[in-house]
Amino acid sequence: MGTINVSGKDIEVDEEGYLVNRSDWTEAVGTEMAKIDNCDLTQNHWEVINFLREYYDEYQIAPAVRVLTKAIGKKLGADKGNSKYLYELFPYGPAKQACKYAGLPKPTGCV
Amino acid sequence: MADFQTPALREYPIIPLLHEGTMAHSRPFVAKPEHQASVGFPGELVENWEQKAVDKLGELVSKSRALQVFLDSCVKCGACTDKCHYYLGTEDPKNMPVARQDLLRSVYRRYFTFAGKYFPKLVGARDMTKDVLDEWYTYFHQCSQCRRCSVFCPYGIDTAEISMAARDVMDHVGLGQKYSNEIIGKLHKIGNNLGLPEPALRDTLEGLEEDVKDETGVDVKFPLDVKGADILLITPSADFFAEPHIDGLIGYAKVFHAAGASWTISSYASEAANFSMFIGSHDNLRKVALRIRKAALDLGVKRIIFGECGHAWRVAYSFLNTLAGPFEFLDPKYPVPQHICEYTYDLIQRGKLNFDKSANDNLVVTFHDSCNVSRASRMGDMPGGQFKIPREVIKACVNNFHDMAPDTINESTYCCGGGGGLLTDDLMELRVKGAMPRMQALKEVVDEHGVNHVAAICAICKSQYTKVLPYYKFEMDMIGSVHGLVSKAIRLNPVND
Numbered sequence: 010m011g012t013i014n015v016s017g018k019d020i021e022v023d024e025e026g027y028l029v030n031r032s033d034w035t036e037a038v039g040t041e042m043a044k045i046d047n048c049d050l051t052q053n054h055w056e057v058i059n060f061l062r063e064y065y066d067e068y069q070i071a072p073a074v075r076v077l078t079k080a081i082g083k084k085l086g087a088d089k090g091n092s093k094y095l096y097e098l099f100p101y102g103p104a105k106q107a108c109k110y111a112g113l114p115k116p117t118g119c120v
Numbered sequence: 121m122a123d124f125q126t127p128a129l130r131e132y133p134i135i136p137l138l139h140e141g142t143m144a145h146s147r148p149f150v151a152k153p154e155h156q157a158s159v160g161f162p163g164e165l166v167e168n169w170e171q172k173a174v175d176k177l178g179e180l181v182s183k184s185r186a187l188q189v190f191l192d193s194c195v196k197c198g199a200c201t202d203k204c205h206y207y208l209g210t211e212d213p214k215n216m217p218v219a220r221q222d223l224l225r226s227v228y229r230r231y232f233t234f235a236g237k238y239f240p241k242l243v244g245a246r247d248m249t250k251d252v253l254d255e256w257y258t259y260f261h262q263c264s265q266c267r268r269c270s271v272f273c274p275y276g277i278d279t280a281e282i283s284m285a286a287r288d289v290m291d292h293v294g295l296g297q298k299y300s301n302e303i304i305g306k307l308h309k310i311g312n313n314l315g316l317p318e319p320a321l322r323d324t325l326e327g328l329e330e331d332v333k334d335e336t337g338v339d340v341k342f343p344l345d346v347k348g349a350d351i352l353l354i355t356p357s358a359d360f361f362a363e364p365h366i367d368g369l370i371g372y373a374k375v376f377h378a379a380g381a382s383w384t385i386s387s388y389a390s391e392a393a394n395f396s397m398f399i400g401s402h403d404n405l406r407k408v409a410l411r412i413r414k415a416a417l418d419l420g421v422k423r424i425i426f427g428e429c430g431h432a433w434r435v436a437y438s439f440l441n442t443l444a445g446p447f448e449f450l451d452p453k454y455p456v457p458q459h460i461c462e463y464t465y466d467l468i469q470r471g472k473l474n475f476d477k478s479a480n481d482n483l484v485v486t487f488h489d490s491c492n493v494s495r496a497s498r499m500g501d502m503p504g505g506q507f508k509i510p511r512e513v514i515k516a517c518v519n520n521f522h523d524m525a526p527d528t529i530n531e532s533t534y535c536c537g538g539g540g541g542l543l544t545d546d547l548m549e550l551r552v553k554g555a556m557p558r559m560q561a562l563k564e565v566v567d568e569h570g571v572n573h574v575a576a577i578c579a580i581c582k583s584q585y586t587k588v589l590p591y592y593k594f595e596m597d598m599i600g601s602v603h604g605l606v607s608k609a610i611r612l613n614p615v616n617d
Contacts, residue, residue: 021383024546054154070315073362074362104362117314118313118356119365
C-alpha cells in the first residue's frame with residue numbers, strides 16, 4: 010500500500026500503483042500515475058483511457074482486448090485498430106497499463 | 121523491462137553453476153485479509169501459528185499417503201537437480217527440486233520422525249520458525265507445479281504435491297498469495313477469474329458473432345446460457361478477454377458450427393480454471409468444480425467439453441468425477457468430460473471438417489506441450505493421446521510443422537515459466553528466467569527450421585509467452601491457440617442436417 014500525491018492530496022494506491030478507491034480518480038490522477046511510469050499521456054492515450062472508463066461504467070469490467078481494438082479502430086481509423094498500436098501506446102500491456110491510468114482495477118486471471 | 125538480466129540462450133543447453141541465494145528476494149505479493157477471507161483462510165498470521173502449521177502439516181500427511189511417501193522416500197540421488205526450469209534459469213540451488221522438497225521435508229522430519237524428534241541436527245531437521253516460513257513463501261512460489269522433475273525421479277516423488285501442501289499450510293496460518301487467492305475469491309463470487317459479469321460476457325460474445333460474420337459471411341453463433349443445448353463449453357475466461365486466446369474461442373465456435381452442434385457457454389460457470397489446485401485447497405477445488413455440475417444440471421446439457429486450459433484439464437480429467445460427480449445425467453456415449461481437441465480430432469477423423477491448410481502457409485508451427493495436459497492427464501483412448509491429438513489437429517490445419525527437441529516435449533516438456541499460480545507481474549523476474557529452457561528449445565527450431573509460430577492449449581502458457589517472448593528477442597505475437605490455427609483453416613460450409 011502506498012500513496013501518490015496529486016495536487017497536494019494524498020491518494021491511496023495498491024502495491025502495483027492501482028487506485029484503491031475508484032472514486033479518487035481524476036484526469037490529474039491518471040496523468041500523475043503515467044508520469045511515475047515515465048509515460049507522457051497524449052490525446053491517443055486518452056482516447057483509450059476514456060473508452061475504458063465508459064465501458065467500465067456500463068459493464069463493471071474492462072473490455073476484452075479485441076473489443077478495445079475494435080472500438081479504437083472505429084474511432085481513430087482502421088490502422089490503429091490492432092493490438093500492436095495499443096502496445097506502442099501502453100508497452101506494459103494495454104489491458105493492465107491503461108486500466109491503471111483509467112483508475113480501474115487490474116484485470117486478473119490468466120491474462 | 122525490469123532490472124534483471126535475461127538469461128542468455130546458448131548454442132546448446134548447459135547445466136549452470138550454482139549461485140546461492142540469487143532468488144532469495146523473490147516473493148509474490150501477500151494476500152490481503154479480504155482475499156484470504158474470500159477463500160476461507162485467516163486474514164493474517166494467526167497466534168501460535170508455528171504449532172498450527174505443524175498440526176496442519178500432520179493432518180495433510182495423515183490424509184495423503186502419497187505426500188507421506190514423497191516426504192519419506194527421497195534418497196538424494198540427484199536425478200531431479202537439473203530438471204527444473206527455474207533452477208536452470210535462475211541458477212539458485214534452492215530451485216533444485218530436491219532442495220525445494222527439503223524445505224518442507226526438514227520440518228516434517230523434525231516433528232513426525234523418530235530421528236528428527238530426538239536428533240534433529242543429525243538428520244537436518246528444522247523447527248518451524250519465521251525464517252523457515254519466509255523461505256517457504258519465497259521458494260514454494262518458485263515452483264510451477266509442472267511435475268517435470270517427477271518424471272525423472274526414480275521414486276516418482278512429485279514436488280508439485282509438496283509445493284501444494286506447503287501453500288496449503290501457509291494459507292491455513294494466514295499467509296496466502298494475493299494473485300491466486302484474489303482470483304479464486306472472484307471466481308466464487310462472479311463465476312470466473314476475471315470477474316467478468318454476465319452482461320459483459322454477452323456483449324463480448326455478440327461482438328465475436330459480428331466479427332466472424334464480417335470475416336466469413338457465415339452466422340457462427342456464440343450461445344450463452346441456452347437451456348437444452350447438447351454441449352456445455354467450459355473454457356478459461358482468458359478466452360473471452362485476452363489475445364491470442366480469443367482466436368481459440370472463435371475456432372471452437374467454428375468447429376461447433378461446422379459440426380452442426382448445439383452448444384452453449386454458461387455465465388454461471390464461465391471459467392475452466394481452478395486455481396484452488398495451485399494452493400492445494402481441496403475445499404476450494406470442490407466448490408469451484410461444483411459450479412460446473414450446477415451449470416450442467418441447470419442448462420440440461422448432455423455433454424461437457426473443456427476449452428484450451430492446461431491445469432483445468434488436469435482437474436477435469438483427473439478429479440472432476442470425484443469432486444463433483446457422478447455425472448449420471450450426462451450422455452454416457454461421450455467421455456465426461458471431453459477436451460475440445462478430442463472433439464475436433466474426432467470430427468477430423470470422421471471427415472466432418474474441411475480445411476484449407478494454405479490459409480496458414482505464412483506459418484511454420486511448433487507445439488508447446490503444457491505441463492498439466494502432458495504429465496497429469498490424457499486425451500483420447502490411447503497412451504500418449506494428449507501429445508498426439510493436439511498435434512494431429514494442428515497438422516490438419518497447417519502445412520509446416522516442426523517439433524522442438526525430444527527432451528523438451530511430450531512428457532519431458534518444459535514449463536512456459538508461468539504455471540502453478542505464478543503468472544503475476546510481481547514474479548516477472550522468475551517468469552522470464554524460468555522460461556529460459558523453453559526459449560532455448562524454441563530458438564533451435566527457429567534457427568534450424570524457420571519456425572515462426574508456437575501453438576499452445578493453455579491460457580497461462582499463452583499469456584506467459586506473450587510476456588516473455590520479447591525478453592528473448594522473439595515477437596510477442598508468435599504464440600497462438602491451437603484452435604486459432606483451426607479457425608484460420610476451417611472452411612465453413614453450410615451445415616447439412
